Amino acid sequence: MQSTVVRRALSTVVALTALGAGVLAGGGTAAASTKDGELELREFGLYYNSSLMGSVLDLYLADSNLADDRFPGYGSGQGQIVDNNAASYFNRDRVVWYVYTGSFAGGVEGSLPANYYGNASATFKNQVSSAYHYKAR
Template sequence: MQRTALRRIAATTVALAALGAGALATAGSASAATGKNGVLETGEFGLYYNSNQGGAVFDLFLSDANFINDYFAGPGNGAGQNVNDNTASYKNRDSNTWWVYTNADAGGIEGSIPAGYSGNASTTFKNEISSAYYYKAR
């Protein structure tokens, strides 16, 4: 009787360990957006150095209250340039509206870019954006 109980415990332990290992293996295969890597992925908001979504991109997955230490990444015109007050167009690949501001910390003039929308920055925002949020910050 004791041997049967020990065998059941051992079998259950092995089964649970295999199940846990399988869960860990599949958890690593899920893809998630990676902000600030120079690739505009699904779920991100991108600011471009040039008009018409051209040149290098600054891709955000999370809000950024101050672009002063951020740089355009990826290939294209503007790669390595500072993002602060240096963007000409945008694309929203997120399911949320993104809010941009002409000053850091949601200061200055506020604008919104709806989910799925892309375009060129208006004269008010061209080369003036300094912060962005995936929610209305004020």
Template sequence: MARSAVMRRLTGITLAATAVTGLTLATAGTASAATNKNGNVESGEFGLYYNSNFAGCVFDLLESDGNFSGDLFRSSTSSQSCPGQGQSTDNNTASYWNRDVTAWDVYTKASRGGIKGSLPLGYYGNASTTFKNAISSAYYF
């Protein structure tokens, strides 16, 4: 059974706050209002960019996606276009940013197939030659 995004985020926020302050939190606040696949990498999401160096349109994930086929890069605003807008995300990613509270795994084939790469929380950078324009699925853990 998959964990809900809210519970995953609340757990991560609680753990991070405890580690930083050294205090145990009695309650957790409301989770951020991140919106899945809206073209904006918000806090709590994993973002894939069409171009290297975080350029171009974005494919942002709040939940795991086992098959990028049919998923498209989007602009963060409806009034502006960006390189890659409307292009398939499948095998088309050049850089990424993990703004989630947990690590993500990416795969070169759908449904956890092919080569696996792990991206720790807070990680950002250009895809290596193994993963550039080769990612087809992503899962948080």
């Protein structure tokens, strides 16, 4: 009788531990959702219009070729290709992000410090083709 109670208790502990690990693992991926049109902490956003207006492409990881991305979400620019189509940005990440006027870190490089937001300069307005959360070249 006593061994059955101990065995059931151990089974319950093992099951609860496995369930807890699954919940923790699932929570990590949900926090890192990207390219969903909602700019969250630890993401870098490219906006279709100046002054952080219109649709936003939110990046958690680097993107070497924005030609295969479209602005998600809502607002003006929704569905448009991101490459050479972003007029402002917001770096909600804790690290510097780098943007390039060419894909695969080609062309002119610009850097955006953590928590920076604003309109793209004349060099980068509607010219950004790739973005990295590390210096790519």
